Amino acid sequence: MPEQVTHTGEYVPYFLHKGKYPGALSWLLATDHKRIGLLYMVCIATFFSTAVVIGVIMRINMLPGHAILTPQQYNAAFTLHGIIMVFLVVIPAVPTIFGNFFLPILIGGRDMIFPRLNLFTWYLFVFGAVLAMVSVFFGGGAVDTGWTFYVPFSLKTTVNVPLAVFAVFILGMSSILTGINIVTTVHQLRAPGMGFFKMPLSVWGFYATAWVQILATPIIGITMLLVVMERLFGIGVFDPSKGGDPLLYQHLFWIYSHPAVYIMILPAMGVISDIFPVFSRKNIYGYKMIAFSSLAIASVGSLVWGHHMYVSGQSDTAGIIFSFLTFLVAVPSAIKVFNWLATMYKGSIQVEPPFLYALSFIFLFSIGGLTGLFLGALSPNVQLHNTYFVVGHFHYVIFGGMGFGLAAAIHYWFPKMTGKMYNKPTSVVAWLIVFVGFNIFYFPMFILGWEGMPRRYCDYLPQFTTLHQVASIGSFIMVAGLVLVAINLARGLVAGAKAEANPWGGATLEWTLPSPPGHEDFEEIPVITRGPYEFDKKETGV
Amino acid sequence: MNDREDAHAGGRVGIWLFISTEIILFGGLFLLYSMYRLKNPVDFHAGSLELNRVLGTLNTVILITCSLTVALGIAALERGRPKQSAWFVAATIACAFGFLIVKAFEWTAKFHHGLYPNAPVLLSLPKGENLFFGLYYMMTGLHGIHVLVGIGVLSVMLVRVLRGTITPGNPIYLVNSGLYWHLVDMIWIFLFPLFYLIT
Amino acid sequence: MDAHATREMPNAGPQGPGMRSYVLVWGALILLTATTVAVAGFNFQKIAIIVCLGIAAIKSTLVLFFFMHLRYERRLIIKLLMPIAIATLAIFIGLTFSDVITR
Numbered sequence: 001m002p003e004q005v006t007h008t009g010e011y012v013p014y015f016l017h018k019g020k021y022p023g024a025l026s027w028l029l030a031t032d033h034k035r036i037g038l039l040y041m042v043c044i045a046t047f048f049s050t051a052v053v054i055g056v057i058m059r060i061n062m063l064p065g066h067a068i069l070t071p072q073q074y075n076a077a078f079t080l081h082g083i084i085m086v087f088l089v090v091i092p093a094v095p096t097i098f099g100n101f102f103l104p105i106l107i108g109g110r111d112m113i114f115p116r117l118n119l120f121t122w123y124l125f126v127f128g129a130v131l132a133m134v135s136v137f138f139g140g141g142a143v144d145t146g147w148t149f150y151v152p153f154s155l156k157t158t159v160n161v162p163l164a165v166f167a168v169f170i171l172g173m174s175s176i177l178t179g180i181n182i183v184t185t186v187h188q189l190r191a192p193g194m195g196f197f198k199m200p201l202s203v204w205g206f207y208a209t210a211w212v213q214i215l216a217t218p219i220i221g222i223t224m225l226l227v228v229m230e231r232l233f234g235i236g237v238f239d240p241s242k243g244g245d246p247l248l249y250q251h252l253f254w255i256y257s258h259p260a261v262y263i264m265i266l267p268a269m270g271v272i273s274d275i276f277p278v279f280s281r282k283n284i285y286g287y288k289m290i291a292f293s294s295l296a297i298a299s300v301g302s303l304v305w306g307h308h309m310y311v312s313g314q315s316d317t318a319g320i321i322f323s324f325l326t327f328l329v330a331v332p333s334a335i336k337v338f339n340w341l342a343t344m345y346k347g348s349i350q351v352e353p354p355f356l357y358a359l360s361f362i363f364l365f366s367i368g369g370l371t372g373l374f375l376g377a378l379s380p381n382v383q384l385h386n387t388y389f390v391v392g393h394f395h396y397v398i399f400g401g402m403g404f405g406l407a408a409a410i411h412y413w414f415p416k417m418t419g420k421m422y423n424k425p426t427s428v429v430a431w432l433i434v435f436v437g438f439n440i441f442y443f444p445m446f447i448l449g450w451e452g453m454p455r456r457y458c459d460y461l462p463q464f465t466t467l468h469q470v471a472s473i474g475s476f477i478m479v480a481g482l483v484l485v486a487i488n489l490a491r492g493l494v495a496g497a498k499a500e501a502n503p504w505g506g507a508t509l510e511w512t513l514p515s516p517p518g519h520e521d522f523e524e525i526p527v528i529t530r531g532p533y534e535f536d537k538k539e540t541g542v
Numbered sequence: 543m544n545d546r547e548d549a550h551a552g553g554r555v556g557i558w559l560f561i562s563t564e565i566i567l568f569g570g571l572f573l574l575y576s577m578y579r580l581k582n583p584v585d586f587h588a589g590s591l592e593l594n595r596v597l598g599t600l601n602t603v604i605l606i607t608c609s610l611t612v613a614l615g616i617a618a619l620e621r622g623r624p625k626q627s628a629w630f631v632a633a634t635i636a637c638a639f640g641f642l643i644v645k646a647f648e649w650t651a652k653f654h655h656g657l658y659p660n661a662p663v664l665l666s667l668p669k670g671e672n673l674f675f676g677l678y679y680m681m682t683g684l685h686g687i688h689v690l691v692g693i694g695v696l697s698v699m700l701v702r703v704l705r706g707t708i709t710p711g712n713p714i715y716l717v718n719s720g721l722y723w724h725l726v727d728m729i730w731i732f733l734f735p736l737f738y739l740i741t
Numbered sequence: 742m743d744a745h746a747t748r749e750m751p752n753a754g755p756q757g758p759g760m761r762s763y764v765l766v767w768g769a770l771i772l773l774t775a776t777t778v779a780v781a782g783f784n785f786q787k788i789a790i791i792v793c794l795g796i797a798a799i800k801s802t803l804v805l806f807f808f809m810h811l812r813y814e815r816r817l818i819i820k821l822l823m824p825i826a827i828a829t830l831a832i833f834i835g836l837t838f839s840d841v842i843t844r
Contacts, residue, residue, distance in 0.1 A: 113552045180559040187818055188552040215829045218563045222570035226680070234660035235676035236669075237574055242676075243669025248577060251837045252570055303832060306840065318840035551816060558819045562826040569830040576834055577841050595778070602774050610767040613808045617760045724809045731800045735793035739781035 013419060017519035031115035032519060034417075037101030039122050044093050047129065051084040056479055059472040061458060064465055074458035075144035076159075080136065082147030083164065087171045088129055090402055091260055094267035095178060095213075096125070098409050099206045101417060103182065105510045105517070106200050108191025108526050113184045117177055124174035131167035135160040146456060148257070151238040151249045155230050162231050165224040172221045175263075179213030182206050191509075193528035200508045200532040201290050205270015208294035212259045212266070216302060220256035223249070247313050254305035262301040264398060265365075266294055268405025269336055272358045275412055276340050277533035278506045279355035280347025284533045286339040293332035300329040310381045319378055326376035333369055337362055352504065353427040357408035360435050364400025368393055371446060386456075389449025395442045407431075407485070414489065415499030419516040422492030430488055433481030440474030508532045550714050557718040561725045564688075568729055571681050575736060578673045585670020589678070590740035592657065594648060598738035601644050602730065608637030609727040612696070612720045622710050624703055631700045631716075634723065638693045645686055649679075678737055685733060688726050695719050757810040766807045773800050 012018075014034045021029050030036055058077050061069045069077060100118065104111050112118050136142040139160035145153055154161050186207045190199070199207075226249075229235050236242025238249045277284045284290065306314055306322030340362060349355070371393040374380050384390065415421050444467040449455075453464045460468065502511040509532075513521060579586045615630030656663030657675055664672055699719045702708040708716050758766075777796040780789055805823060806812040814820055 114556060117556075176563050180556055180563075183559060183818075184552055184555045187555055187816075214559055214563055215566060215826070218567035219570045219833070222567050225684075226570075226574075229659075229680060233679075235680060236659070236672050237578075237676050237680070242665070243578070243582065243673045245577070245841075247840075248574060248837070251840070252573065255570075255833050255837075302829070303836065306836065313844075314840045315843035317843035318836070321836070321839055555816060555818060558822050562822050565826045566830060569833065572830070573834050573837060577837065580838075580841065595781075599774065599778055603771060606767060606770045606774065609770075609804060609808055610763055613763045614760055617757070617763065721809055724804050727808075728801045728804050731804070732794075732797050735777055735781070735790075735797050739777060739789070739793050741781055741784050741786060741789040 011514065011518045013516045014519050015516065019519070029119070031111070031119055033100045033104050033111045033115065033118060034517065034521075036115075036118050036122055037097050037099075038417075040092065040096040040100065040125070043122075043126060043129065044089055044097065047084050047088040051081050051089060052479060052482065054081040054084070056475065059475040062460075062468050063472050064469070067458070069458065071458050072144060075146075075456070076136075076142035078456055079143050079146050083132060083143070083168070085398075086147050086260070087168055088125075088132070090264045090398055091175060092125065092171075092178075093406055094271065094402070094409060095182065095206055095209055095263075096121070098202075098271065098413065099178075099182060099267060102413065102510055103185060103203060103206055104189065105513065105521050106203050106508055106532075107186065107189060108194055108509055108522065108528060109185065109189035110521065110525070112181050113188050114181050118181055121174045121177045121181070124170055124177070128167045128169075128171035128174060131163055131170060135163035135167060139163055148253060149224075149227060150253075151227070151230070151246045152240075154227060155238065162228045165227045169221050169224040169228075172217045172224070175213050176217045176221075179210040179217070182210035183214065186210075191525050191528055197288065197291070198528055198531050200270075201273035201284065201287065201294075202267070202270040202508075204291045204294050205267045205273070208298040209263050209266040209270075211295075212263050212298050212302065216256045216259040216263075219252060220260075223252040223256070226252075247309065250309050250312055251305070254308045255302075258305040258308065259298075259302045261394075261398070262297055264402045265405075266297060268361070268402045268409070269333075270294065271409040271412070272340065272361055272405055273336070274506075274508060274532075275354050275358045275408055276343045277535075278412075278504050279350045279352060279358070280344045281350065281505070281535055282343060282347035282533075283531070283535070284339065285342035285345075286335075287531070287533075289335055290339050293335045296332040297329060300325065300332070304329055304376075307376050307381075310378055311385050316378075323376055323378050327373065330369060330373060333365075337366060350504075353422075353424055353431060354408045354412035354504070356428060356431050357404050357411060360431070361401060361404040361408060364396055364404060364438070368396030368398075368400055371396065384449055386454055387449035388445040388453045388455055391455050392442050392445030392449060395445070400438060400442075407434075410489070412504070413510070414492065415503050416510055416513070416515050416517070418493055418496075419499055419514075420492050420496035421499040421503060422488050422496055426488045427485070430481050430484035433484060434478055435481075437474050437476075437478030437481050441471050441478050442474070444468075444471045444474070505535075507535055553714045553718055554721075557721050561721060564725055564729075568681070568684070571677065571684070572732075572736075575677050575681070578670070578677065579740075582668075582670025582673060585668045586674050587740050588668070589671045589674030590737060592652075592655075593678070593738050594651070595738050597644055597648050598734055601641050602734045604637050604641045604644070605727045605730050608634040608641075609724055611637065612723050616713065616716055616720050619703065619708070619710055619713050619716060624706070624709070627716075628700060628703045631696055631703060635693055635696050635700065638689055638696070642686060642689055642693075645682065649682075674737075681733055682737070685726070685729055688729070692719075692723050692726050695722065757813045758807055762807065766803050770800055770803060773803075 014032060015038070017032075019026055027035060027039060030039070054077050057068065058074070058081065060066050061074060061077075100112065139162075141159050143149075143159050143161055143164045144157060145161065149161065149165055154165075186199075186203065226235075226237060230238055234242070236244050238244045238246050240246065273284060273290055304322055304326045306318050307326045310319045310323075371389070375384055375390060375393055411422070411427060448464055448467050448471075451464070453460055499515045501514050503515075504511070509526065512526070611630045611633040615627045615634065618624075618630055619627035652658065652675075658664065659676055659679060664675060696719055699708060699716050703716065773796050777793050780792050780796075783789070785792070811820065811823070
């Protein structure tokens with residue numbers, strides 16, 4: 001029986017706890033949700049850094065006179081950048097790091113309901129990543145199809161498509177099992193008194209996301225398997241010469257990959273919904289609307305995939321239907337933005353790093369979301385499809401949205417996870433550098449795309465030179481900011497000041513535990529009598 | 543909430559969620575099937591005529607029967623009869639093998655006639671028929687893999703019933719394995735008319 | 742504390758229908774199989790697929806309700822799962838149809 005936790009500090013933090021297995025095995029065979037969250041974090045940080053480096057190389061390549069990559073290498077670079085970012089970073093990050101670490105605590109439970117399954121998902125994740133890496137170096141080399149693997153090119157190109165798409169299949173399995181774990185945990189392990197409408201909104205975010213993981217991911221699974229079968233056996237389902245329809249590949253691919261972007265954003269939005277009340281010292285405005293909007297985004301967002309295919313040969317009728325549905329899905333996101341702003345209104349604002357990231361999240365995600373409406377409308381799409389406008393749009397929503405949301409989560413929960421506090425002034429400076437660099441980097445892309453610069457091209461007409469230079473410089477500034485963020489957090493980890501249990505004054509359950517928590521989260525499962533953002537009713541402890 | 547009820551209900555929710563994912567997985571193939579059948583009704587009919595309706599029906603009966611035996615196996619265990627339960631589970635595994643043998647027989651017969659993916663004979667047929675057979679192999683193949691996995695899972699359960707680690711008081715792993723097995727049966731219930739009974 | 746059901750509990754007793762009911766359901770499934778094969782043999786053209794798929798749906802419902810105990814299930818989330826999965830598939834297939842049939 002491990003030491004009991006007390007607030008006087010007489011306990012063993014979870015990362016030092018001595019369990020059944022010694023040394024490294026205590027991590028590799030961990031079933032503690034907190035340790036599994038850290039396992040994911042280490043991997044995802046590595047993959048993110050790799051993909052950032054690839055991105056920097058791409059941006060150097062796009063500077064005039066600096067073509068350091070051959071066209072084939074450039075194709076491989078943006079493909080790998082996309083595969084790593086989409087499947088190894090953005091889709092898993094918030095659910096597997098913070099969902100794993102905090103979901104059980106936020107609902108007052110002891111762990112995820114299937115701890116060994118949880119560990120298995122991490123192994124699948126690592127296995128998928130290894131397969132993807134191997135595919136770069138063997139069997140024909142790095143895939144050059146873009147992360148979207150469109151047929152017919154993916155069936156004909158001589159690089160190692162089968163291994164890469166099989167890696168995606170494995171990663172999909174990991175995601176599905178995580179989703180099953182999350183839904184079941186939320187249904188079964190909430191503490192007494194925690195009804196669905198007393199859960200923190202971050203839990204709603206994880207919950208809605210998990211449903212998308214369960215219902216949409218199998219489609220990418222079967223699609224990737226079909227690509228493998230096509231390449232190995234020539235079945236013909238996507239090959240026109242055998243009766244197949246390449247557009248059906250795009251349908252199947254986007255049936256998952258569009259909901260996938262909601263897998264990316266919903267958890268981040270959930271964390272943001274937790275953060276604003278704390279730093280406004282005010283209850284969230286419109287709790288139920290935010291909760292339902294998460295479900296609405298998850299469901300309506302699964303109906304819009306055809307907006308990726310307006311100009312691919314899809315019928316106009318279908319285009320009209322998909323465009324209409326695409327405009328609909330903007331509504332629940334707008335509801336969230338409104339409610340966050342209303343939460344801050346007349347609140348007592350504490351300007352801290354998590355709050356700054358959350359605020360910039362709203363700004364950047366709104367730009368991304370609004371530019372999505374340009375793309376979702378049928379006529380502008382003809383001009384903008386496959387241009388840099390798209391690249392700007394998705395970087396604003398994914399990086400500006402999910403990325404800044406992830407950074408907000410890191411800076412919010414860092415003291416709880418590590419027991420240390422990072423240097424706040426430095427983190428504000430780093431945030432500013434990232435924010436400014438981000439906009440210099442990605443905003444010109446809207447103009448570039450509008451003026452006709454195609455995406456995934458390693459070269460361009462002279463009239464695009466200036467904006468590409470601006471963008472590349474912006475990327476260097478942004479990356480410098482990211483490096484500063486990382487250094488600051490590392491320094492905080494090693495030499496930071498000791499953090500108290502509740503440095504931000506939050507009212508959700510994780511702040512009732514010591515920083516960092518012990519192996520067992522709660523000495524006693526709490527009985528919930530109040531909502532997650534009630535600051536005036538808050539007693540000391542639970 | 544009762545702690546033990548908790549643990550069992552959790553496992554059940556989990557396996558049902560997993561079953562939903564399998565339905566969606568096959569659903570992607572059903573999507574392709576629907577589109578291609580819509581576009582190639584005559585060719586799909588021609589393809590269906592090549593399949594052996596008797597063997598297809600036999601396989602359907604086999605799977606329905608082993609769904610029965612696994613359900614009886616769980617019921618026997620719940621009534622405190624582990625030996626009888628073990629017999630029923632063993633019967634299920636035997637039926638499953640039977641299914642795979644019939645399937646293997648069907649497939650090899652088709653291969654002999656040159657009706658396999660990318661075969662010259664198949665490619666000389668109308669395109670819709672090529673699609674029919676492509677989907678046939680893909681869907682019955684994926685289903686067959688699930689049968690194989692089911693055999694593995696049920697074999698492990700059989701050992702546990704015999705060893706006494708699955709008991710009337712703790713039947714959850716057998717129950718969940720049964721649920722998986724019924725899913726495998728249900729998928730075939732749809733595959734059968736879609737491939738063998740096209741008029 | 743392990744969330745896994747590895748602990749003993751007193752015999753929970755039989756869940757779901759009795760063994761005789763299972764055999765009756767099996768009989769119904771065999772009968773329905775025979776029916777669907779017969780219908781297919783009659784060459785009813787368009788109707789046949791609707792009838793055959795309809796029979797398949799009935800057979801699946803029998804398997805779900807009786808063999809898989811859905812009729813006796815108390816957890817709401819489990820009862821909702823099949824409708825949710827089927828609705829999801831219907832949407833995926835339906836919206837794709839909206840493209841394929843109007844091209």
